Amino acid sequence: MRAALSPAYAGGAMEDAREIEAGLLARAGQGDGAAAAALLDRLGPRLMAFSLRMTAGDRALAEDIVQEAFLRLWKRAASWDAAGAAQMSTWLGRVAANLAVDAKRRSARTAPLDDAGEPADDAMPVLAGMIRAEGLSALDAALASLPDRQRQAVVLRHVEGYSNPDIAAMLGCGVEAVESLTARGKRRLADLLRETEGDDHGR
Amino acid sequence: MTMADKDLDLMLRAARDDTTPLGDGLRARILADAVPAAVAQAASGADRVRAWIGGLVGVPAAAVLGLWLGMAQPTVVLEFVPADVGVDTADAALMDEIFGTVWSEEDAG
Numbered sequence: 001m002r003a004a005l006s007p008a009y010a011g012g013a014m015e016d017a018r019e020i021e022a023g024l025l026a027r028a029g030q031g032d033g034a035a036a037a038a039l040l041d042r043l044g045p046r047l048m049a050f051s052l053r054m055t056a057g058d059r060a061l062a063e064d065i066v067q068e069a070f071l072r073l074w075k076r077a078a079s080w081d082a083a084g085a086a087q088m089s090t091w092l093g094r095v096a097a098n099l100a101v102d103a104k105r106r107s108a109r110t111a112p113l114d115d116a117g118e119p120a121d122d123a124m125p126v127l128a129g130m131i132r133a134e135g136l137s138a139l140d141a142a143l144a145s146l147p148d149r150q151r152q153a154v155v156l157r158h159v160e161g162y163s164n165p166d167i168a169a170m171l172g173c174g175v176e177a178v179e180s181l182t183a184r185g186k187r188r189l190a191d192l193l194r195e196t197e198g199d200d201h202g203r
Numbered sequence: 204m205t206m207a208d209k210d211l212d213l214m215l216r217a218a219r220d221d222t223t224p225l226g227d228g229l230r231a232r233i234l235a236d237a238v239p240a241a242v243a244q245a246a247s248g249a250d251r252v253r254a255w256i257g258g259l260v261g262v263p264a265a266a267v268l269g270l271w272l273g274m275a276q277p278t279v280v281l282e283f284v285p286a287d288v289g290v291d292t293a294d295a296a297l298m299d300e301i302f303g304t305v306w307s308e309e310d311a312g
Contacts, residue, residue, distance in 0.1 A: 011279055026251050028237050031238060033237065035215075036237040037234055038232055040225070040230065040233055040234065044225045044230070044233070045222035045223055045224055045225060046221075046222050048222070048223040048224070048229075049222050049223040050248060051222040052223055053218070053221075061224070063229045066225070066233070067229065067233050067236065068235075070233045071233075071236045074236055074237045075243070118309070139214050139218060140218075148227055149301070154215075157217050158212070158215040158216075159218045159219050160219065161218075161219070186208075188212065189211065190208065193211065193214075194308065196242065
């Protein structure tokens with residue numbers, strides 16, 4: 001099952017998805033639990049993967065984000081515009097992205113030295129440890145080891161396909177800053193994955 | 204083989220389709236949220252309808268009552284109007300100073 005979340009998805013199937021999801025949400029808004037469950041099963045797993053990636057694999061935080069995003073969706077059930085600009089999965093993705101950015105911003109304020117700069121040079125062994133300990137894919141482990149804003153910018157741009165101005169609005173910075181964050185993040189990601197590959201081959 | 208930019212792009216794009224199953228606990232919590240939200244929606248919808256009906260009935264009713272009071276019971280209205288509603292001398296002088304015209308109680312009606 002593939003549930004569209006990002007603006008990168010387009011096409012005729014989108015209209016069907018819109019109608020189906022709007023119908024399910026309307027029924028959920030009238031107290032139909034089966035419709036709510038169907039909508040959750042349709043959009044939830046994709047949103048969870050996205051939230052986990054945005055939060056560097058912080059499962060508790062990702063779960064809070066997914067729950068809050070769906071709570072906001074349920075509250076909009078009666079006023080949801082099926083023909084409106086936003087596809088439901090895209091709307092949920094935006095809400096989750098904003099919640100993840102806010103949560104990380106708050107945690108950075110309470111722990112200012114957490115990830116203020118570039119990752120340390122010994123990030124690679126840490127990465128290998130994360131892959132083993134957390135069962136993460138090499139890509140997710142490498143993403144998780146990036147500084148918060150770099151990771152968020154790379155995920156939003158290169159995984160989800162948001163435009164730089166959209167990402168700038170979500171991160172609360174300028175478009176130039178987004179360009180810089182994504183470029184540095186991607187470069188660092190390539191280095192980390194290259195090192196992991198080299199490490200695997202060296203064994 | 205080392206990681207080329209193209210490989211990284213492909214890897215990132217492929218990650219777009221990833222899904223992570225929701226745990227049973229999270230799924231239950233989210234679905235539990237759906238019911239009160241639906242009830243709140245229904246309640247707020249009913250409240251909105253009641254407010255609309257109140258507005259639709261209340262505004263014309265108030266207008267009709269006001270007209271009836273003014274036409275049928277003028278003494279009741281005049282009872283609450285101060286006897287001296289004209290422009291007194293001090294006000295007239297001030298108006299004259301500002302607007303350069305002669306203001307008197309007769310002009311003001």
